[in-house]
Structures are given as C-alpha cells and as structure tokens.
Amino acid sequence: MCAQLALHKVLWQLSAIDGWLKVEVLDENGQVIPGYEEASCNPLTGDSVDAVVTWAGHTELPDVQGLIQLRFILKNARLYSFQAGDAVDIAEPPTIQKHPSDQDVGLGGTAIFTVTATGPSPLSYQWQMHGVNLSDGGHISGATTDTLVVSDCQISDIGDYRCIVTNAFGQDTSNVATLAVAKIIPEDFIVESRSGGKNFTNYSETGTWNNSVAKSTAEGCTPGIGSRWRFISSSPGKAIFSFSPTVSGTYEVFTTNATTVNSGNPMIHKVSHNGGTTTVQVCQNSGCTPNPCNVWRSLGQYTLTGGMTYTVELDGSLGAGSHPNDNAGRSDAIRWLAIDTGDRTPFVTENPISQSIAFGRDASFTVQAGGDEPLSYQWQKNNVDITDDGPYSGTTTPTLDITSATFDEAGIYRCMVVNDYGAVASSPATLTVRPTISDFDGDGDVDQSDFAYLQRCLGILDVEVTKPACVSADIDGDGNVDLDDVALFLECVSGPAVPAAEHCVN
Numbered sequence: 001m002c003a004q005l006a007l008h009k010v011l012w013q014l015s016a017i018d019g020w021l022k023v024e025v026l027d028e029n030g031q032v033i034p035g036y037e038e039a040s041c042n043p044l045t046g047d048s049v050d051a052v053v054t055w056a057g058h059t060e061l062p063d064v065q066g067l068i069q070l071r072f073i074l075k076n077a078r079l080y081s082f083q084a085g086d087a088v089d090i091a092e093p094p095t096i097q098k099h100p101s102d103q104d105v106g107l108g109g110t111a112i113f114t115v116t117a118t119g120p121s122p123l124s125y126q127w128q129m130h131g132v133n134l135s136d137g138g139h140i141s142g143a144t145t146d147t148l149v150v151s152d153c154q155i156s157d158i159g160d161y162r163c164i165v166t167n168a169f170g171q172d173t174s175n176v177a178t179l180a181v182a183k184i185i186p187e188d189f190i191v192e193s194r195s196g197g198k199n200f201t202n203y204s205e206t207g208t209w210n211n212s213v214a215k216s217t218a219e220g221c222t223p224g225i226g227s228r229w230r231f232i233s234s235s236p237g238k239a240i241f242s243f244s245p246t247v248s249g250t251y252e253v254f255t256t257n258a259t260t261v262n263s264g265n266p267m268i269h270k271v272s273h274n275g276g277t278t279t280v281q282v283c284q285n286s287g288c289t290p291n292p293c294n295v296w297r298s299l300g301q302y303t304l305t306g307g308m309t310y311t312v313e314l315d316g317s318l319g320a321g322s323h324p325n326d327n328a329g330r331s332d333a334i335r336w337l338a339i340d341t342g343d344r345t346p347f348v349t350e351n352p353i354s355q356s357i358a359f360g361r362d363a364s365f366t367v368q369a370g371g372d373e374p375l376s377y378q379w380q381k382n383n384v385d386i387t388d389d390g391p392y393s394g395t396t397t398p399t400l401d402i403t404s405a406t407f408d409e410a411g412i413y414r415c416m417v418v419n420d421y422g423a424v425a426s427s428p429a430t431l432t433v434r435p436t437i438s439d440f441d442g443d444g445d446v447d448q449s450d451f452a453y454l455q456r457c458l459g460i461l462d463v464e465v466t467k468p469a470c471v472s473a474d475i476d477g478d479g480n481v482d483l484d485d486v487a488l489f490l491e492c493v494s495g496p497a498v499p500a501a502e503h504c505v506n
Contacts, residue, residue, distance in 0.1 A: 018075065018076065019045065019074075019075055019076030019077045020043040020044060020045045020074075020075050020076075020077065021043065021044045021045075021072065021073070021074050021075075021077045021079060022038050022041040022043050022044070022072075022073045023041055023053045023070055023071065023072055023073070024036060024037055024038050024041065024070070024071040024073065025061060025062060025068055025069070025070060025071075026068065026069040026070070026071060027064065027066065027067075027068060027069070028066045028067040028068065028069070030069065033062050033064065033068070035055060035056070035057060035058055035062070036055050036058065036062060038071075038073055040055040040056045040057075040058075041053065041054075041055050041056075042054045042055065042056070050092070050169075070082075081168075092119055092120060092169055092170075093119060093167060093169045093170025093171055093172060094117045094118065094119035094123055094165040094166065094167050094170070094171060094172045095117060095118050095119055095172055096115060096116070096117045096163075096165060096172045096173075096174050097116045097117060097118055098114070098115065098116035099115065099174045099175040099177070100113040100114060100115055100148075100161065100162070100163065100174055100175070100177035101113070101114075101177055102177050102178045102179075102180070103150075103177065103178075103179045103180070104179075104180045104182070105153050105179070105180075105181060105182070106153075106181070106182045107153065107154070107155075107181055107182060108152055108153065108154075109153050109181070110149065110150065110151045110152070110153065111149075111150040111153055111157070111179050112147060112148070112149050112150075113127070113147070113148040113150075113161050113163070113177055113179075114146060114147045114148075115146050115147075115163040115165065115174050116146065117146070117165040117172065119165075119167050119169075119172075120167055120168070120169065121167070122167065123165055123166070123167050124144065124165070124166045124167070125144050125145055125146055125163055125164070125165055125166075126143070126144055126163065126164045126166070127142070127143045127144070127148040127161060127162070127163050128161065128162050128163070128164065129159050129160065129161055129383060130159050130160055130382075130383055130412060130414075130428055131162075131412075132382060132383060134148070139151045139152045139153075139154075139157075146163075148161065148163070150179065153179070153181045154181065155181055155416060155418060155423045156380075156383070156385070156416070157179055157181060158179055158180060158181050158416065158423055158424070158425045159178070159179060159383065159414075159425050160176045160177070160178055160179075161176065161177050161178075161179060162174045162175065162176045162177065180422070180424075181422070181423060182345065182421065182422045187245060187246055187247070187251075187336070187337070187338040188220070188335070188336075188337050188338070189243050189245075189335065189336045189337075190220050190221070190333055190334070190335045191203055191241040191242070191243065191333065191334050191335075192221065192222055192225065192227075192332070192333045193227055193228045193239060193241075193331045193332055193333065194211070194225040194226050194227060194228065195225070196222060196225045197221075197222045197225050197333070198220070198221075198222060198333075202241060202242045202243065203239070203240070203241055203242075204240045204242075205228070205237070205238065205239050205240065205331075206236065206237060206238045206240070207230065207235060207236050207237025207238065207316070208230060208235070208237060209228045209229065209230045209237065209239065209331065210228065210229055210230060211226055211227075211228065212226055212227045212228065212229045212258075212330070213226045214226065214227055214257075214258035214259075214260065214330075215227055215258055215332065216256040216257050216258050216292075216293070216294050216332045216333060217258075217294045218256040218292075218294055218295050218296050218333070219296070220335070221256065221332075221333055227257065227258060227330060227331060227332040227333075228330075228331040228332075229263075229328045229329060229330050229331065230316045230328070230329050230331075231316075231326055231327075231328065231329070232264055232267075232316050232317070232318065232322045232323065232324065232325060232326065232327050232328070232329045233316070233317065233318060233325060233326065234317065234318050234319065234325075235317065236317050236319075237315075237316045237317060237329075238313050238314065238315050238316070239313070239314040239316075239331035240311055240312075240313050240314075241311060241312045241313075241314075241333075241334035242309055242310065242311045243309070243310050243311075243334075243336045244307060244308065244309045244310070245304045245305070245306050245307075245308070245310075245336070245338070246306055246307075246420065247306040247338075247344060247372065247421075248303075248304065248305045248306040249303070249304065249306075249338055249339070249340050250301055250302070250303055250304075250338075250339040250340040251301065251302055251303075251304050251336045251337060251338055251339060252298060252300070252301045252302075252336075252337050252339050253271050253298070253299040253300060253301075253302060253312060253334065253335070253336055253337075254292075254296035254297060254298055254299060254334065254335040254336075254337065255269055255282060255292050255296070255297055255299055255312070255314075255332075255333070255334055255335075256292045256293075256294070256295060256296050256297065256332055256333050256335070257284050257292050257293060257330040257331075257332040257333075258293065258294065258330070258332065259286050259293045259294060260284060260285055260286065260293065260328065260330060261285050261286060261287060262285070262327055262328055263284035263285055263327055263328045263329065263330050264282070264283070264284045264285075264316070264322050264323070264327060264328070264329045264330065265283045265284065265285055265288065265323060265324065265327070266281035266282055266283055266284075266321065266322060266323065267281075267282050267283075267284050267314060267316065267322050267329050267330065268280075268281060268282075268314070268315045268316075268320045268321045268322045269281075269282050269299055269312055269313070269314055269315075270311075270312065270313040270315060270320075271299050271300065271302065271310075271312050272310045272311050272312075272313075273302035273303060273304060273310060274302070274303045274304060274305060275302070275303065278299075278300060278302070279321070280299045280300065281321065282297065282299070284329075284330050296335055299312070301339060304336075310336075312334045314329065314331050316329035344371060344372040344419070344420075344421040344422075345371060345419070345421045345422030345423070345424065346369050346370065346371030346372075346375055346417045346418065346419050346421075346422065346423065346424050347369060347370050347371055347424055348367060348368070348369050348417060348424055348426050348427075349368045349369060349370055350366070350367065350368035351367065351426045351427040351429070352365035352366060352367055352400075352413060352414070352415065352426055352427070352429035353365070353429055354429045354430040354431070354432075355429070355430075355431055355432070356431075356432040356433075356434060356477070357405060357431070357432070357433060357434065358433075358434050358436050358475065358476045358477070358488055359405070359406065359407070359433055359434065359435055359436045359503040360404050360405070360406070360436065360488075360491060360503075361404070361405060361476075362401070362402060362403050362404065362405065363401075363402040363405055363409075363431055364394075364399055364400060364401045364402065365379070365399070365400045365402075365413050365415070365429055365431075366398060366399045366400075367398050367399075367415040367417065367426045368398065369398070369417040369424070369426075371417070371419050371421070371424075372419050372420065372421060373419070374419065375417055375418070375419050376396065376417070376418045376419070377396050377397055377398055377415055377416070377417055377418075378395070378396055378415065378416045378418070379392075379394075379395045379396070379400045379413060379414070379415050379416075380413065380414050380415070380416065381409075381411045381412070381413055382411050382412055383412075383414075391403045391404060391405060391406075391409055398415075400413065400415070402431070405431065405433050406433065406503075407433050407503070409431060409433060410431055410432060410433040411430070411431060412428045412429070412430050412431075413428065413429050413430075413431060414426050414427070414428045414429065434477060435502075435503040435504070435505075436475050436476070436488040436489075436491070436492055436503055436504055437472070437475065437503075437504060437505065437506055438450055438454075438475060438488065438489045438492035438493075438500070438504045438505075439492075439500055439504055439505040439506065440453045440454070440472055440473070441453070442505075442506060444499050444500065444505060445494050445495065445496060445497055445498050445499060445500050446489070446492045446493050446494045446495075446500040446504055446505075447493070447494065447495055447496045447498075448496070450489070451489065451493075453472075453473060454473050454481070454485065454486065454489055456470070456473075457469075457470030457473035457481045458473070458481055458482070458485075458486070459481065459482070460473075460480070460481045461479070461480045461481075462479055462480070463479060463480060463481055464479065473485060475488045475489060476488055492504035
C-alpha cells in the first residue's frame, strides 16, 4: 500500500492537559499488524488541522494484500476526518491573498469585486452584502465565483461586500469593500430655437427672425426641427437662450449651428455669468477654424450660482459687432455643461445604534445626515425597503419607530439617505428581540407559582451580583427586578395548565 495516514481537523479538548490520539492498524480479520500496535504508535497531541500518523520504525501504512482496518484510540480528543494516500497533502484552509477593493460608480454603472485566494482545491466562493449571502439573478452575477459583478447599479446596491472562501479544511473571509453609487449625472442643459426642441420654452427673440430647415447634428440636438435665422443688419434683433442651474459651480457654455458658408463672421454671442457678461465672436461658417457646424463650439467656462438665471444672447445687429451685412445670422442651440459643482453627495453624521428589547416592546432607530437639500430617507430591514405598515412608522424619515416588536421584527436595519447627487447608507444596526420568559418553573404555563418566584425577587437591584438566584426574574434584562418586569410577566400570564405564548416559555 505504501501510503501515509493523515488526520484532519483534530481538536483536543481545551480543558485537558493530557489529551492524545493513537491509531492501530488491523488486517481484514481484525488482527493487529505487527509494528502497528497502539504501543508502537507515536501519540499525537495538541490542536491541529493536519497531523500525519507514524509508528516506531514506520511512517507509512503497511504494504499488505487485502483490506486493512484502523482503530482510533482517543483520550480527551475529537477526530473529524482522516485521509490515506500515496501523497498526503498538508491540509490547510484557504488564505486570501488579494482582497476586494472599494467601488465608486455612477447610477446604472457596473461594479466589479475580485478576490484571490490560495489553498488546497477545490475552493468555493460565496459573496455577501452586509453579511447576507448573494445569489446570481437580476443584476448580480458571479456570486459564487472569485469575481462578483453588480451591473446596472442602483441606490439599493450601496453597501458593504465581502467574500467567504472555503475548502474542505476551513475558510477565510475577505476584508469588506464598499460600493458607492452616485445618483446624478452632471447637469447638461440644451436649449433649441424651434418648437419641439429641447427646453424650447427657454428661448425668446427680439426683432425679425425666420425659420430654416437647416439643423445642427451635434450630439444631443433634436433632428428634423430646423432652426432660426435673420439678416445681419443695422436693425436690432436678438436670439435669447436662458438657463437656471440647479447647483452652483463651474459650467462650460457651447453654441452650434448647421453647416453654412454665408453666415455670421462673426456672429456676436453675449454670455452672462457671475462676473458679468462676456462677448464672444463666433464665425458660424464651415470654412472657419474653429467653427460650430454640427459640433459644440465652446464659448468658455464660467461660474454660475444655483437658482439664478443666465442667458446667451445672439445679437444679429451690425452695431453689436456682427458681420458681414446681409449675411445670415443663425440661431440653433446653446448648451450649458456642469464642469465642477463640488461634492454634494449626502453624508451620515450619526448612525443608528443596535438595540436589544423584550418581546412586545417598542424600538426606534435614528440617523442624522448632511449634504445638499432636500435629503430623502428610506429605511431597510435586511437590505430590503420597508414601508409604514404594521409595526413600522417613519420609514421615510430620519427616525424609524417599531411598535410592539415581535420576533419577526428582529433583524439588521439601515437607512439610505439620498439627494440629487448621490446616496449614502448608514452603518447597519441590529434589533434583537428577546423572549419574555415568565414560566420560571418550566411547566409550560405562566401562573401563580411563577408569580410567587417573581414576588420573592421583586426590588432586587444589580441582580447578577446581589442575588444570582433571581436572575431569571429580570425579564427585561436591565439588571434589576422591578415593575417593568412585573408588567412583562402579566402580559404572559396564561393560568394553570394553560400553555403560555411562545415568547413566554423556554
């Protein structure tokens, strides 16, 4: 046979100082093979997940015909598994060599978490979110592989992820990696000069203007709606595009028009901003460099304040500086694009605190957050949104109230705080609902005999120290036997020989 015998997951009782394990090898008739007796076996001692058995003069199992039997002799020890083979590998649990990294993606983006582990094969993987196993489905894939993919990321996907890697000899857990999801795409506002175009209500004119079938094909423009034009002349005439940004910051302003060779050179554009008004001369013809024909031509970057209204005026008069006389001054589309509006995502300043309450009692969790207003709130239990129903109220406010909690309400709670720029999840808080065990004598009912015990203990403070025999009477677990415990007891009273509610008995 010429094989080693390896024992895996050998656990010695910690209370024993003389625990050991030996192995005898018997033939198929149950007779001990010489040299492999208990007395010849070198005893194994100490905790181990790998131990190779040897005998005096032997490091391998006997090379015999037929079957052999193994007899394990243990003192203060436990054996979980063993292995025999030509080459016994050292059995080790997995070791994670590379942990997953934090991910920060936009709404609808894709997050990828990867873990690298070594150890005897086969290795299995299980990804978790907030300690709860994930499974493939929807926008989750790779939940049981070394790479987890979260596609089409939503606000509900924000949280902590980790991977548990397992083999036959144990497991290793990765560090936690956080997924952050930005809710808003930077503000990008286009105003077009014809009905049916984007934000047409933000467009106005003075003087005489005409319709044109020509239309810019720059990205974001509405095809087929045409544009507006006027003769550049001494008569006044303006095309006015307006925009009110949601947030303050730096914006780049652009203009565009269709392909043309007989238009303004320049066509005056007046851009308003916090610093006043900047005049930009724009050659609208395709032969100019740069030109705005079917592309967005920058008019510069400017500081704007959220809630204020800003304009770009295309002035087609000779007096404003537009030329040449009788060429077409074209009005097609203007664009404002947010370049830098700062970090306005919400942040949590105070997380909810875990609680342990008696069955039937109330609980509440509170979160405090900052960030650009308005902030909205959504409480979740075990990563699933909850609503104002049954025991829950305040599910979309900073404070969640849970009334008369039962075992069904026990779980992990968190609050998602959201504004127009992103979202953040509070740290999880656990609600533990303890049974209000009032069946002190263990007969299945709560009656006068149980109350007698409670009466004897009533009024004892710091019960674990002053009178340990009364610990069971501290029903609410606050360390004292008082009227609160009496109230819980009375809720459990069933009467003699009448089974008490589940939460009232052991």
